[in-house]
Amino acid sequence: MAVVSYQKSKVVLQDNESVLQGLERLGEKIPSSCRSGACQCCLMRAVAGAVPAKSQEGLKETLKSQHYFLACQCVPTEDLAVTLPADDAVPVYPAQVISKKQLNEEITSIRLSCPAGFRCRPGQYIQVMQDSHIRSYSVASLPIEDGFLELHVRKIPGGSMSTWFHETCQPGMQCSFRGPFGSCFYVPDADRQFPILLVGTGSGLAPLEGIARDALQQEHEGPVVLIHGSLRESGLYHGNELTALQSANKAFSYRTSVVESGETESADIRQFAKSELTRLGAAGARIFLCGAPDLVNDLKVRLFLAGAASSHIHCDPFIINAAST
Amino acid sequence: MSTLYERLGGADAVNAAVDIFYRKMLADDRVNYFFDNTDMDRQIAKQKSFLTMVFGGPNNYTGKDMREGHKHLIKRGLNDTHVDIVIEHLGSTLKELGVPDEDIS
Numbered sequence: 001m002a003v004v005s006y007q008k009s010k011v012v013l014q015d016n017e018s019v020l021q022g023l024e025r026l027g028e029k030i031p032s033s034c035r036s037g038a039c040q041c042c043l044m045r046a047v048a049g050a051v052p053a054k055s056q057e058g059l060k061e062t063l064k065s066q067h068y069f070l071a072c073q074c075v076p077t078e079d080l081a082v083t084l085p086a087d088d089a090v091p092v093y094p095a096q097v098i099s100k101k102q103l104n105e106e107i108t109s110i111r112l113s114c115p116a117g118f119r120c121r122p123g124q125y126i127q128v129m130q131d132s133h134i135r136s137y138s139v140a141s142l143p144i145e146d147g148f149l150e151l152h153v154r155k156i157p158g159g160s161m162s163t164w165f166h167e168t169c170q171p172g173m174q175c176s177f178r179g180p181f182g183s184c185f186y187v188p189d190a191d192r193q194f195p196i197l198l199v200g201t202g203s204g205l206a207p208l209e210g211i212a213r214d215a216l217q218q219e220h221e222g223p224v225v226l227i228h229g230s231l232r233e234s235g236l237y238h239g240n241e242l243t244a245l246q247s248a249n250k251a252f253s254y255r256t257s258v259v260e261s262g263e264t265e266s267a268d269i270r271q272f273a274k275s276e277l278t279r280l281g282a283a284g285a286r287i288f289l290c291g292a293p294d295l296v297n298d299l300k301v302r303l304f305l306a307g308a309a310s311s312h313i314h315c316d317p318f319i320i321n322a323a324s325t
Numbered sequence: 326m327s328t329l330y331e332r333l334g335g336a337d338a339v340n341a342a343v344d345i346f347y348r349k350m351l352a353d354d355r356v357n358y359f360f361d362n363t364d365m366d367r368q369i370a371k372q373k374s375f376l377t378m379v380f381g382g383p384n385n386y387t388g389k390d391m392r393e394g395h396k397h398l399i400k401r402g403l404n405d406t407h408v409d410i411v412i413e414h415l416g417s418t419l420k421e422l423g424v425p426d427e428d429i430s
């Protein structure tokens with residue numbers, strides 16, 4: 001059985017136990033959130049021993065080569081010595097809350113100052129650090145053009161970070177974050193003609209809005225279709241902004257899918273996304289799916305079966321988990 | 326002689342082949358229930374490195390031993406009929422990509 005050393009402690013891992021679980025069993029406080037490899041909050045570094053490839057899936061190459069890994073995904077076959085991330089490889093940035101605005105009943109928009117030296121692509125996510133918690137939030141704005149980082153935070157009953165954003169956080173307050181992470185963003189090709197389909201529900205709109213605006217900013221020429229879904233009309237937000245974006249850009253269409261509306265064409269977001277994909281031409285399309293994990297996973301398979309190339313489907317499932325830290 | 330991997334057209338062709346093949350598998354009710362709990366991206370990545378190896382291309386196939394990888398499926402009733410279906414879909418995939426019959430066998 002592999003032995004994991006961390007600071008002054010050592011733990012012998014049990015069968016199929018991850019580094020995260022083993023260290024928590026010892027009483028160590030290791031940041032984590034999704035526990036499924038999606039949020040990268042449990043990032044650690046191996047200073048001795050080799051980590052399995054699975055625990056590095058989705059990490060940037062620079063982090064991989066420095067032996068960074070995700071503790072929740074790491075069931076090692078050999079002994080490891082591990083540390084929390086170092087500031088030089090994963091810098092922590094200070095930011096100021098510029099403004100806060102309720103977008104609908106559940107979702108609030110938070111604008112943070114963009115710290116000097118920080119670069120990210122719209123659609124990537126940052127990890128906000130507050131008390132001992134770390135949580136991932138997607139960047140909805142164009143940091144350079146807009147001059148700020150905008151996050152759309154959905155309130156999770158009993159959730160530590162989302163409650164902090166909704167109830168405690170006020171303009172003028174300081175917070176810190178690290179990042180960027182993730183590969184859900186616009187990458188232009190030699191030609192900018194390919195269709196783009198973006199689908200999400202709830203605060204899944206955050207990265208999608210960023211990606212769509214980024215593509216248009218970079219003068220993407222192919223059609224860009226964004227579908228925002230919700231159970232009720234009141235769950236949608238940024239309708240005015242997106243309608244204005246549609247009026248200003250021939251290439252861009254903003255569509256909504258509201259279950260309650262009963263619209264035959266659009267109420268079922270799964271069917272609607274599939275028919276839009278077919279209309280756009282599945283084979284060459286780039287697809288972005290963000291938000292509720294069940295929907296993201298269902299759409300991923302469905303749109304793949306409808307002809308989309310697996311390498312052109314980019315997903316950010318917002319996996320929330322019973323959190324311990 | 327060139328490898329089948331080169332004749333197929335290298336990495337891009339293998340990527341296309343795996344997509345077509347995996348799409349056929351997931352659309353086939355005789356076998357798709359085996360994949361209910363399988364992560365699509367991970368499985369596609371494994372299939373790519375596996376097929377690259379089968380076709381004689383450069384690979385770093387590190388998958389589990391085949392028997393090991395399918396043990397839990399055999400418990401769920403995986404048998405030779407399913408293997409025949411896999412071979413049928415792989416064959417028709419390669420045909421669609423224009424691979425000559427003698428290479429397929």
Ligand SMILES: Cc1cc2nc3c(=O)[nH]c(=O)nc-3n(C[C@H](O)[C@H](O)[C@H](O)COP(=O)(O)OP(=O)(O)OC[C@H]3O[C@@H](n4cnc5c(N)ncnc54)[C@H](O)[C@@H]3O)c2cc1C
Nearest residue numbers: 039136137138153154159160161162318319320321322323
């Ligand atoms: C890549 C990525 C990007 C993300 N981007 C965003 C974003 O842009 N905007 C955003 O709002 N969130 C986003 N999230 C989710 C976010 O990171 C947090 O997980 C979320 O805000 C909850 O954190 P918390 O500290 O409030 O809750 P925690 O303290 O972590 O507690 C979560 C609690 O909620 C419960 N729970 C689990 N699922 C649900 C559910 N569906 N509804 C209600 N309760 C549930 C759990 O059991 C647990 O008790 C993203 C997640 C990932 C992985």
Ligand code: HEM
Nearest residue numbers: 356359360362363364371375388389394403407408411412
């Ligand atoms: C024709 C022979 C076959 C070959 C060459 C083959 C190849 C492979 C390979 C290389 C893996 C990855 C193993 C790993 O590293 O985890 C795998 C996994 C898998 N195979 Fe096959 N396979 C074959 C037959 C089948 C059949 C008949 C089925 C069922 C219809 C099947 C279903 C699966 C599933 C579901 C997994 C993933 C298991 C998991 O989720 O862990 N395979 N296969």
Ligand code: FES
Nearest residue numbers: 033034035040072
């Ligand atoms: S990636 Fe490990 S906790 Fe989210």
